[in-house]
Amino acid sequence: MSNHRPFAGALELLRAAKLRPTRQRLALAKLLFEKGDRHVTAEQLHDEAVGASIPVSLATIYNTLHQFVDARLLREVVVNPGRSYFDTNIADHHHFFFEETGKLMDIPSDKIEVRNLPQPPHGAIRRVDVVIRVAPKG
Amino acid sequence: MSNHRPFAGALELLRAAKLRPTRQRLALAKLLFEKGDRHVTAEQLHDEAVGASIPVSLATIYNTLHQFVDARLLREVVVNPGRSYFDTNIADHHHFFFEETGKLMDIPSDKIEVRNLPQPPHGAIRRVDVVIRVAPKG
DNA sequence: ATGTTAATTTAGAAATGTTCTAAAGTAGTA
DNA sequence: TACTACTTTAGAACATTTCTAAATTAACAT
Numbered sequence A, B: 001m002s003n004h005r006p007f008a009g010a011l012e013l014l015r016a017a018k019l020r021p022t023r024q025r026l027a028l029a030k031l032l033f034e035k036g037d038r039h040v041t042a043e044q045l046h047d048e049a050v051g052a053s054i055p056v057s058l059a060t061i062y063n064t065l066h067q068f069v070d071a072r073l074l075r076e077v078v079v080n081p082g083r084s085y086f087d088t089n090i091a092d093h094h095h096f097f098f099e100e101t102g103k104l105m106d107i108p109s110d111k112i113e114v115r116n117l118p119q120p121p122h123g124a125i126r127r128v129d130v131v132i133r134v135a136p137k138g
Numbered sequence C: 001a002t003g004t005t006a007a008t009t010t011a012g013a014a015a016t017g018t019t020c021t022a023a024a025g026t027a028g029t030a
Numbered sequence D: 001t002a003c004t005a006c007t008t009t010a011g012a013a014c015a016t017t018t019c020t021a022a023a024t025t026a027a028c029a030t
Helices: A010-016 A023-033 A042-051 A058-070 B010-016 B023-033 B042-051 B058-070
Strands: A075-080 A083-087 A093-098 A103-108 A113-115 A124-135 B075-080 B083-087 B093-098 B103-108 B113-115 B124-135
Touching (some): A023 A042, A058 A083, B042 B058
Parallel strands (some): B093 B124
Antiparallel strands (some): A093 A103
């Protein structure tokens, strides 16, 4: 059978996030979280939803993605100017970014050692992002 | 304190990059490289140029920034969706990103230890970017 | 059930940042 | 001076994201 992590159930997820379980949010949560770790753009998710006969507007896709980020169900990853990726893996981890294809790949945090983090002059560290940019070999 | 390299002179810089030393490129090179390490957006540089009575169009700002990146005089840093920063520090280094103000601050590469970089499944590592995101203290 | 209310969704407009186009201007060369 | 290729430019076009105001829907009291 399937070998990705157990899916908590869209309804439980939304309830825990204190988001009203609307038709659209339930459907999007299923698309996002039933298939293991993913990196999607707003447009990709919209196409996927429409393709699965879930009529949902792009505005709702954006609303929902941001609500999910706020609720810590998703993480926004910025590697490219002018386009955001949303990552269903919310564990501490890093990324390969393949410049040729625009695809991201997770790197578990125990595969990279980042040490001696300097303290910022003010404020607190919210997150450390390591992006390994990969280009095709010459 | 400042570890910025001596400014080579806009003319020499452009010649070395095989870019014709036009009025606009000379002026922009001076703005960018005469003041030590900086992180500017296209719009900031445009405002600065116009403020210094250097009439230059935004299109030329973008053209020039990209030519400078291609010539390895600048590095493009992506930390925010929908806006690029251009960094005059082309040495190997990392960044604090202050979410509150949208400002970047360099971290010399010897201040952070990044070890055990995994190899990508294909292609070659072009660059490793470490971004420490800083939020104001609660 | 039904009605009420506040949250949500929506289409389309607007905003934002960047790139493109094609015409005018300029540097380099002879 | 004339020639040519490169550069600059204004403005249009583009891509992604956010906003707006009206319609819809979930939650809940009755």
